[in-house]
Amino acid sequence: MCLAIPAQIIEVANDDSLATVDILGVRRKVNVDLLSDDPPQLGEWVLVHVGFAMNKISAERAAEQIELLSMLGEATAALEEADGYDFAAPHVSPFAETEEQPLAADDSRPRSDR
Amino acid sequence: MKYVDEFRDPVMIRKTLAEIHAVADPRQYYRIMEVCGGHTHAIFRFGLKELLPDNVELVHGPGCPVCVLPMGRMDDGLDLAADPNVIFTAFGDMMRVPGSQGSPLESKARGADVRVVYSPLDALKIARQNPDRRVVFFAIGFETTAPSTAVTLMQAKKLGVMNFSVFCNHVTIIPAIRAILDSPDMRLNGFIGPGHVSTVIGCRPYEFIARDYRCPIAVSGFEPADILQSLLMVLRQLRSGAAKVENQYDRVVPWEGNLVALKTLAEVFEVRPHFEWRGLGFISHSALRINDRYAAWDAEKTMNIRGISVADPKAAQCGEVLKGVLKPHQCKLFGKECTPERPIGALMVSAEGACAAHFKYGVTPQQRPTGELTELPVISL
Numbered sequence: 088m089c090l091a092i093p094a095q096i097i098e099v100a101n102d103d104s105l106a107t108v109d110i111l112g113v114r115r116k117v118n119v120d121l122l123s124d125d126p127p128q129l130g131e132w133v134l135v136h137v138g139f140a141m142n143k144i145s146a147e148r149a150a151e152q153i154e155l156l157s158m159l160g161e162a163t164a165a166l167e168e169a170d171g172y173d174f175a176a177p178h179v180s181p182f183a184e185t186e187e188q189p190l191a192a193d194d195s196r197p198r199s200d201r
Numbered sequence: 202m203k204y205v206d207e208f209r210d211p212v213m214i215r216k217t218l219a220e221i222h223a224v225a226d227p228r229q230y231y232r233i234m235e236v237c238g239g240h241t242h243a244i245f246r247f248g249l250k251e252l253l254p255d256n257v258e259l260v261h262g263p264g265c266p267v268c269v270l271p272m273g274r275m276d277d278g279l280d281l282a283a284d285p286n287v288i289f290t291a292f293g294d295m296m297r298v299p300g301s302q303g304s305p306l307e308s309k310a311r312g313a314d315v316r317v318v319y320s321p322l323d324a325l326k327i328a329r330q331n332p333d334r335r336v337v338f339f340a341i342g343f344e345t346t347a348p349s350t351a352v353t354l355m356q357a358k359k360l361g362v363m364n365f366s367v368f369c370n371h372v373t374i375i376p377a378i379r380a381i382l383d384s385p386d387m388r389l390n391g392f393i394g395p396g397h398v399s400t401v402i403g404c405r406p407y408e409f410i411a412r413d414y415r416c417p418i419a420v421s422g423f424e425p426a427d428i429l430q431s432l433l434m435v436l437r438q439l440r441s442g443a444a445k446v447e448n449q450y451d452r453v454v455p456w457e458g459n460l461v462a463l464k465t466l467a468e469v470f471e472v473r474p475h476f477e478w479r480g481l482g483f484i485s486h487s488a489l490r491i492n493d494r495y496a497a498w499d500a501e502k503t504m505n506i507r508g509i510s511v512a513d514p515k516a517a518q519c520g521e522v523l524k525g526v527l528k529p530h531q532c533k534l535f536g537k538e539c540t541p542e543r544p545i546g547a548l549m550v551s552a553e554g555a556c557a558a559h560f561k562y563g564v565t566p567q568q569r570p571t572g573e574l575t576e577l578p579v580i581s582l
Contacts, residue, residue, distance in 0.1 A: 091397055118352060137349045159423075
């Protein structure tokens with residue numbers, strides 16, 4: 088729950104406040120209401136927390152955060168979380184079957200708490 | 202320095218460490234609290250304690266929402282889950298947290314409809330897909346997650362989803378820090394401030410720590426280099442007699458926080474008069490509840506909740522560990538009756554919990570150096 092996962096905007100949000108992002112190699116929708124002062128634009132990076140973009144970050148910072156997640160042994164949990172976001176319209180995303188890019192992670196740690 | 206070479210910037214880390222060793226006065230003993238559970242996890246994972254001078258102690262703070270939730274609230278939530286018409290939803294972190302009658306996972310095994318969600322919006326979606334069932338979302342977390350719950354409630358109201366309820370357990374970090382500073386058995390010299398909470402609340406709310414308690418605080422990122430730099434900032438302030446709020450994580454945390462997020466909190470929540478924290482007891486104005494505008498979605502107003510207080514298992518010393526009075530391995534149950542596989546207290550469940558981190562990474566207990574050391578004076582009001 089306390090993970091912050093970097094995501095890159097692939098499609099900006101419409102009226103539904105949901106932007107399409109690439110999040111650890113998976114395409115998902117995230118809510119951008121909390122950034123309505125300065126909505127994230129195509130190609131920009133955001134930190135995502137329980138399905139909500141919380142703040143914008145630089146591409147460099149995003150790469151560091153991805154590396155940090157894998158160093159903390161949280162990469163698998165983060166991928167599971169990103170993959171689990173399921174609140175977009177009740178259709179199956181055509182991208183849901185896309186090959187996921189697992190992080191090169193030392194994630195041998197059992198994560199039975201997620 | 203066994204871990205240093207695997208860090209992103211070993212040169213920078215070595216330089217920071219050298220400065221820490223130079224700035225820490227060998228005649229003083231420093232107790233610095235890292236408030237956030239994410240920092241606790243990183244400190245254990247990267248073995249940072251072993252790199253620090255013997256007279257610099259890192260004390261683990263209350264910033265793990267799963268850990269500070271009193272058992273009674275878990276019981277209340279699982280009472281709701283027992284109703285066959287209810288779909289009980291919660292984050293994955295909650296699933297193995299023990300209530301007095303077992304965890305959500307055990308409730309599920311007994312037949313309750315318990316589902317893991319990754320976002321409160323997922324819970325709202327389940328409600329829309331199951332109009333004949335009541336969907337309860339067990340909301341938990343500090344200011345980092347509370348705005349997400351708020352936006353979800355605003356959507357539920359806008360869409361008129363009336364079979365969706367939130368059991369609100371959101372807490373706020375500032376009153377907990379104040380309670381720790383006021384606690385007579387705590388002697389802290391400074392703080393490493395939480396990173397992601399601060400992206401929402403900003404740095405201003407910490408000013409009282411510096412002003413009223415003369416304690417330095419540095420809001421910190423989560424990289425090993427960030428944590429060490431923040432610690433250095435705090436030690437430098439202590440050495441020079443300063444006490445102020447510094448923002449080490451300014452590439453992510455704006456000084457003013459996220460005003461949109463703060464507005465959504467104000468729209469949906471109000472401050473509770475008091476709330477119980479595991480280990481810290483009842484703390485005034487330390488939690489959020491849903492306000493009257495959103496009463497129709499508030500499980501506490503619309504559903505039958507007993508609201509009883511349940512004592513932790515007697516032998517467990519979660520409270521002392523949470524307050525930083527005991528180290529995890531000093532608890533009588535640590536690694537014996539209480540393990541990540543069979544947790545008795547929540548600190549053994551969450552990755553951010555001090556006990557789980559300590560168990561997993563098995564740090565050598567810090568030896569207090571021998572000889573005469575001066576405790577820095579702690580001013581209490």
